[in-house]
Amino acid sequence: MELTCLHNKFNFPSLPHLSRPFFKNPNHRIFPRKINILFLASASDTVVASSIKELGSKKDDEFGDLKSWMHRNGLPRCKVVLNESTSHDEKHMPVHYVAASEDLRAGDVAFSVPNSLVVTLERVLGNETVAELLTTNKLSELACLALYLMYEKKQGKKSFWYPYIRELDRQRGRGQLAVESPLLWSEEELAYLTGSPTKAEVLERAEGIKREYNELDTVWFMAGSLFQQYPYDIPTEAFPFEIFKQAFVAVQSCVVHLQKVPLAQRFALVPLGPPLLAYRSNCKAMLSAVNGAVELVIDRACKAGEPIVVWCGPQPNSKLLINYGFVDYDNSYDRLVVEAALNTEDPQYQDKRLVVQRNGKLSVQVFHVYAGKEKEAVFDMLPYLRLGHVSDPSEMQSVLSSQGPVCPVSPCMERAVLDQLADYFNRRLAGYITTLNEDESLLSDPNLNPRRRVATELVRLEKKIIHACLQATSELIDELPDHTVSPCPAPYAPLLK
Numbered sequence: 001m002e003l004t005c006l007h008n009k010f011n012f013p014s015l016p017h018l019s020r021p022f023f024k025n026p027n028h029r030i031f032p033r034k035i036n037i038l039f040l041a042s043a044s045d046t047v048v049a050s051s052i053k054e055l056g057s058k059k060d061d062e063f064g065d066l067k068s069w070m071h072r073n074g075l076p077r078c079k080v081v082l083n084e085s086t087s088h089d090e091k092h093m094p095v096h097y098v099a100a101s102e103d104l105r106a107g108d109v110a111f112s113v114p115n116s117l118v119v120t121l122e123r124v125l126g127n128e129t130v131a132e133l134l135t136t137n138k139l140s141e142l143a144c145l146a147l148y149l150m151y152e153k154k155q156g157k158k159s160f161w162y163p164y165i166r167e168l169d170r171q172r173g174r175g176q177l178a179v180e181s182p183l184l185w186s187e188e189e190l191a192y193l194t195g196s197p198t199k200a201e202v203l204e205r206a207e208g209i210k211r212e213y214n215e216l217d218t219v220w221f222m223a224g225s226l227f228q229q230y231p232y233d234i235p236t237e238a239f240p241f242e243i244f245k246q247a248f249v250a251v252q253s254c255v256v257h258l259q260k261v262p263l264a265q266r267f268a269l270v271p272l273g274p275p276l277l278a279y280r281s282n283c284k285a286m287l288s289a290v291n292g293a294v295e296l297v298i299d300r301a302c303k304a305g306e307p308i309v310v311w312c313g314p315q316p317n318s319k320l321l322i323n324y325g326f327v328d329y330d331n332s333y334d335r336l337v338v339e340a341a342l343n344t345e346d347p348q349y350q351d352k353r354l355v356v357q358r359n360g361k362l363s364v365q366v367f368h369v370y371a372g373k374e375k376e377a378v379f380d381m382l383p384y385l386r387l388g389h390v391s392d393p394s395e396m397q398s399v400l401s402s403q404g405p406v407c408p409v410s411p412c413m414e415r416a417v418l419d420q421l422a423d424y425f426n427r428r429l430a431g432y433i434t435t436l437n438e439d440e441s442l443l444s445d446p447n448l449n450p451r452r453r454v455a456t457e458l459v460r461l462e463k464k465i466i467h468a469c470l471q472a473t474s475e476l477i478d479e480l481p482d483h484t485v486s487p488c489p490a491p492y493a494p495l496l497k
Contacts, residue, residue: 195432
């Protein structure tokens with residue numbers, strides 16, 4: 001469950017009441033005129049740089065805050081308020097967050113947002129079009145919601161959803177303690193993640209967003225009523241890629257994934273939801289669809305004024321950073337991946353492949369190393385690696401005829417396996433641009449750039465997992481008989497990455 005706010009450049013047009021589906025089969029239409037790209041920078045966006053705080057106060061006077069707008073449009077009495085938290089960047093407005101308006105107990109309903117104030121694909125597209133779009137595997141739910149918000153923002157203050165969109169702009173995708181997703185970082189800032197697999201994930205996700213952008217015109221060709229309401233150019237002419245990426249990242253970090261609802265309702269944008277709610281990995285409170293509304297039942301006592309927290313799902317810190325711009329130190333779901341693969345050049349590859357499949361593994365096997373369970377992960381990898389090191393055909397026949405994953409190996413062969421594993425962990429550590437001690441020193445600086453800080457927090461936690469794996473491997477080496485020496489490297493040892 002998760003959505004965030006948009007950059008200053010990104011303008012949200014006004015939202016009509018969603019009485020008609022976003023898409024129908026298209027009819028031939030002639031558009032009144034071509035909209036200049038400069039129109040994307042609305043008046044509010046162009047003055048943000050010079051007077052953002054003053055501008056924010058004027059808007060609040062005119063429209064009231066998000067919660068007031070929601071009450072005027074059907075939000076029942078709730079037990080939360082919107083409070084402010086100082087921004088990391090003094091040029092940006094303080095961020096809002098949802099806090100308890102009174103002392104709450106576990107099991108209390110903090111708020112219940114009626115479906116009339118929730119944006120889902122069912123409202124935007126209609127059920128049939130949703131199914132048709134999603135089965136093409138070209139456009140995701142997030143891309144469709146992002147496109148909808150972009151056209152809505154172009155309408156400005158005329159939009160029914162203007163107060164909600166304005167709140168997303170104010171948040172800038174951050175949440176209380178977060179920074180923007182690394183999807184919006186510069187190349188220089190992404191270098192903070194050097195050595196971390198997260199950097200490759202960011203680049204891969206960015207490529208995926210680009211592919212979705214290139215498919216946006218598919219939506220236009222399927223659209224009917226939408227473009228009667230929004231007389232603008234087709235998406236890729238109306239919106240540059242950078243604008244779409246900002247919108248996509250906003251939706252990605254704010255969207256709520258509802259359970260036990262139809263396909264067209266599973267992704268929802270919920271005012272009072274993320275990023276106004278704080279995410280915690282050790283929390284079990286979730287936004288849920290209940291009787292025509294989306295409600296939040298809290299799982300812990302909360303004093304008046306304290307932030308309301310919800311569960312962010314079983315996500316490792318790499319996903320939390322990419323999706324929401326933060327890292328959770330107390331994350332029992334945090335993990336790294338070790339990929340092991342049987343050597344396809346091994347003459348006994350097919351026999352080994354049969355053995356690993358018999359034991360529930362694959363010829364290219366992913367091992368998850370969870371924080372605090374590194375030793376268990378190393379033990380889980382060893383049978384696979386031992387099998388890969390077997391080179392004698394008679395030993396391989398013995399393995400084939402046995403039951404279970406155990407390969408009888410000599411102490412010398414065990415040393416070769418452990419040496420390969422230790423070398424792999426050392427190489428991963430060497431790939432980072434800082435050491436653990438240097439990370440600690442950086443984090444002790446109160447003036448550290450917020451993006452550098454969250455990146456350092458992530459790589460520090462990754463290194464601690466790798467160090468723990470290396471320690472577990474070293475302990476196993478120490479348990480081998482004295483003077484055990486690794487033989488020459490196995491000619492077809494498994495590949496680790």
